Amino acid sequence: MTQSEEMIESIHIQNFKSIYDLNITLGRVNLFIGENGSGKSNLLEALVFVSAGQSNKLDNEFLVSRGLRVPEPQLMRSAFDEESKDKDIEISINLDKKLRKINFVHNNQEYSTWQRKEENIIDKDNLKDFMSFLEENKQNLQNKGHTGEIKKAKDNLYNMQITFKNVSKNIFESLMPTIQNFLIYSPENTALRTFEKEGQIQPLGINGEGLLKLLKVINNYQDKSYIQTIIESLQLFDWFEDITIPSKENIENHVIIKDKYLYREIDQRSANEGFLFILFYITLIVAKETPKAFAIDNIDASLNPKLCTKLMTIICDLAKKYDKQIFLTTHNPAILDGIDLNDEEQKLFVVSRNKSGHTRMKNITAKDKPKSSNDEPLKLSEAFLRGYLGGLPKGF
Numbered sequence: 001m002t003q004s005e006e007m008i009e010s011i012h013i014q015n016f017k018s019i020y021d022l023n024i025t026l027g028r029v030n031l032f033i034g035e036n037g038s039g040k041s042n043l044l045e046a047l048v049f050v051s052a053g054q055s056n057k058l059d060n061e062f063l064v065s066r067g068l069r070v071p072e073p074q075l076m077r078s079a080f081d082e083e084s085k086d087k088d089i090e091i092s093i094n095l096d097k098k099l100r101k102i103n104f105v106h107n108n109q110e111y112s113t114w115q116r117k118e119e120n121i122i123d124k125d126n127l128k129d130f131m132s133f134l135e136e137n138k139q140n141l142q143n144k145g146h147t148g149e150i151k152k153a154k155d156n157l158y159n160m161q162i163t164f165k166n167v168s169k170n171i172f173e174s175l176m177p178t179i180q181n182f183l184i185y186s187p188e189n190t191a192l193r194t195f196e197k198e199g200q201i202q203p204l205g206i207n208g209e210g211l212l213k214l215l216k217v218i219n220n221y222q223d224k225s226y227i228q229t230i231i232e233s234l235q236l237f238d239w240f241e242d243i244t245i246p247s248k249e250n251i252e253n254h255v256i257i258k259d260k261y262l263y264r265e266i267d268q269r270s271a272n273e274g275f276l277f278i279l280f281y282i283t284l285i286v287a288k289e290t291p292k293a294f295a296i297d298n299i300d301a302s303l304n305p306k307l308c309t310k311l312m313t314i315i316c317d318l319a320k321k322y323d324k325q326i327f328l329t330t331h332n333p334a335i336l337d338g339i340d341l342n343d344e345e346q347k348l349f350v351v352s353r354n355k356s357g358h359t360r361m362k363n364i365t366a367k368d369k370p371k372s373s374n375d376e377p378l379k380l381s382e383a384f385l386r387g388y389l390g391g392l393p394k395g396f
Helices: 040-054 061-064 082-084 124-142 146-180 191-192 211-221 225-236 273-286 305-322 380-385
Strands: 010-016 019-025 027-032 091-097 096-104 115-123 241-244 256-259 293-296 325-330 345-351 359-364
Touching: 010 040, 019 040, 019 359, 027 040, 027 305, 040 061, 040 091, 040 096, 040 146, 040 293, 040 325, 040 359, 091 146, 191 273, 211 225, 211 273, 225 241, 225 273, 225 305, 273 293, 273 305, 305 325
Parallel strands: 027 325, 027 345, 293 325
Antiparallel strands: 010 019, 010 091, 091 096, 096 115, 241 256, 345 359
């Protein structure tokens, strides 16, 4: 399996779409529920924005191909008042006590692109040591009669500044594997069935392009546990018996699926849509080549409610096993029953908008889980539908 990587611990977003000012702590698996238009996808898009800014690729074509809906610049900002149209978008990411803050600016001119204005990279522990060092040397510098000590203090200060600069550079580089290539996946039936089609993004496009090639690559791993995990996960379907993936050198553009009730095998063109979606999700998590952190919008698409619950459980297990950080949105209450609120790495957020229209997010913890009249814990799906968690429309 992959070695453990750092995860995004928190994110602070200001002036981005419906998010006016939002600061939340994250986990390994982050599930967002809420009514349509509440701002669930906007948080995911903010992470795409950071990823693109890190690579200095903020043109519309790059952003759209990674799942960000790109409006005119005035609406990329929080358009709650006219003054916001010229403000910076500010996004800060905290990764293992390392904070990176990015400002995004746009001149509001036609055909112009967003620009990354500045970045502040801070290691909190190192900053504390650095400030202590300054304070200690401030005392020494006051002893003007000790020229040698002053010179030594200045030399030490200079060396400390160089060290701090190098540490900051290393922090910047350490952020790269985690946020690099962050995508919002929204698989589509057509892309999943047309296996030979590959997108401009490797190894997987946001709609599922490139799935067959990636399956071939995984099948060619020396460690066969990866492909075995995919096959075992497909046992969610009681009709499924086996799947045959062509070798990497084979030019065939289909997989062979064995339905235990049929005398003939089928390929992906005849497979159930939900089957293809789950094949995509598991492959996305298992593969070594996919991003370390990514999002899936509407994880429940085309899936039976009971299947949703089990899939969520599997996703949480595999995210930890294969060291991925995952962001999910859903409108299906059954998804909620697959998350374990007692596990600190699994987080549930209810997304809504306040009286001013600003997106807000409430983290539902185990102690927030409602109980029934006989003091028995309610299923999260039931609590959500009853309105105990929030995130439901109020107008009807």
